[in-house]
Amino acid sequence: MEIKQLKYFIEVAKREHLSEAALELDIAQSAISRQITQLEKELQVTLFKREGRNIHLTDEGKHLFTEATKIIDQLDETIRLFHNQSESNHFIIRIGYVESYISQVLTLLIQAFENKSDSVVEPILMEESDILNALLTDQIDIAFTELTQTLKQNSSLKINPLFEENFHIYVPKDDPITMATNPPLIQFSNKMIYELYALPSNIRQTLEKVVETPIRTVTHTQIAQYLLNKERGYIIAPSYHLLDKNPQKWVDVSLEHTELRRTICSVVRPDNRKNDLQLMLTTIEQLLSRSATYH
Structure with missing residues (x-):
């Protein structure tokens, strides 16, 4: 029948x-x-x-x-x-993003877009390992993620590098490392390192190759400040995560000269015909496509 x-x-x-x-x-x-x-x-x-x-x-x-x-x-x-x-x-733009500087500016991006469009944005925080498949299967329309070799080799995607994300480390004030210019990671090999919030997996893996002790995680700035005050360890974080300045207790050391860096990009499928997607891409270009936005 x-x-x-x-x-x-x-x-x-x-x-x-x-x-x-x-x-x-x-x-x-x-x-x-x-x-x-x-x-x-x-x-x-x-x-x-x-x-x-x-x-x-x-x-x-x-x-x-x-x-x-x-x-x-x-x-x-x-x-x-x-x-x-x-x-x-057709009037919903779904943005999948990994934890990065994007989290700090996503509200501004959404507001700027929705002020000019009838479409609305749904932001979705995702794991790095899930985001590409979500884009390829139409679960999201735009991905904010790290620019990897896998992405570079995928000719079916439109990729726009946005900015480089660097890291820094808070060091007790009297530590000799504070006197060094551009200290290499190896100088932190025997130190107790705490990550302020979870580091990106590849950044953590790079650090673990150098650091001899297990890297611990703290998820609150007050805990990080307490550890620094007691000189119990070092606090590493992306450059956009900042602790209150306390020059009597600790020093902020940039790690942008090291291999601890990654490029964040936007990724879309060229065959996505969703309404106002091009307007969103233009808005992203205007607000985010510049190096070291957060410095």
């Missing part, structure tokens, strides 16, 4: 006239007759009584008319539902 057979049957049943149904459906009368015959054969019933040029529904035909009407109505309602949902989704 096919949907078109039910539709043909319903039109004939409403009119009890083949030629009128054919005219309404804009198909040949013979095509309708053929489909009705196939439907009767499959159901093993007679749907119409034929009396010369006139046809009338049988009891089985009346029963099928009731059920077929329900099926087609439900089908039409389902189609309308998805069309409405699709139209609504």
